[in-house]
Amino acid sequence: MTWDELEKTCLGCTKCELCKTRTNVVFGVGNRDAEVLFVGEGPGESEDKQGEPFVGRAGKLLDTMLAIIDLDRNKNVYIANIVKCRPPKNRDPLQSEQDACIGYLRAQFALLRPKIVVCLGRIAAAKIIRADFKITKEHGVWYDKNGIKFMAIYHPAALLRDPSKKPDTFLDLKELKRQIEATCDHTYD
Numbered sequence: 437m438t439w440d441e442l443e444k445t446c447l448g449c450t451k452c453e454l455c456k457t458r459t460n461v462v463f464g465v466g467n468r469d470a471e472v473l474f475v476g477e478g479p480g481e482s483e484d485k486q487g488e489p490f491v492g493r494a495g496k497l498l499d500t501m502l503a504i505i506d507l508d509r510n511k512n513v514y515i516a517n518i519v520k521c522r523p524p525k526n527r528d529p530l531q532s533e534q535d536a537c538i539g540y541l542r543a544q545f546a547l548l549r550p551k552i553v554v555c556l557g558r559i560a561a562a563k564i565i566r567a568d569f570k571i572t573k574e575h576g577v578w579y580d581k582n583g584i585k586f587m588a589i590y591h592p593a594a595l596l597r598d599p600s601k602k603p604d605t606f607l608d609l610k611e612l613k614r615q616i617e618a619t620c621d622h623t624y625d
């Protein structure tokens with residue numbers, strides 16, 4: 437399946453109840469040749485309206501965080517979510533919704549073949565790295581699966597709620613940059 441075929445299928449998806457309340461399916465954004473994939477949990481209100489991940493306040497902060505380490509959604513990363521439709525009132529996506537939707541992320545992963553995956557927040561990390569992932573203890577820690585490096589950092593919305601987490605995230609971003617320089621071929625070209 438090509439990127440365009442996958443996106444077309446996803447945009448018409450009715451596999452879970454979230455299709456009934458969404459405005460737009462939020463498929464993903466970024467460079468489809470990126471070596472670094474960022475994964476959040478799901479779209480919020482602004483994302484649902486605009487059809488793009490991380491465009492609200494948390495998204496602006498994410499862009500700033502990326503810029504600190506020379507990453508840019510229009511240039512050298514890809515950004516997607518576990519669920520592609522907004523959970524009502526920004527509740528956490530249900531496990532059944534995540535299970536219904538995860539195939540799209542897996543297909544994106546297969547097309548992208550990233551070298552590094554960064555989970556944004558606990559829910560993405562629990563789905564991708566380990567079900568009992570503890571973000572407060574394990575943010576910034578690398579996990580290797582089949583030669584691919586996985587790390588989680590705090591979700592930018594969590595940083596907006598609790599700015600005391602920002603220094604830890606700054607260190608995690610520095611570590612991410614180090615890993616990109618050691619692992620990737622063309623991210624910083």
Ligand code: SF4
Nearest residue numbers: 449451452455521537
């Ligand atoms: S959240 Fe995913 S599985 Fe559910 S309707 Fe949207 S695209 Fe389909």
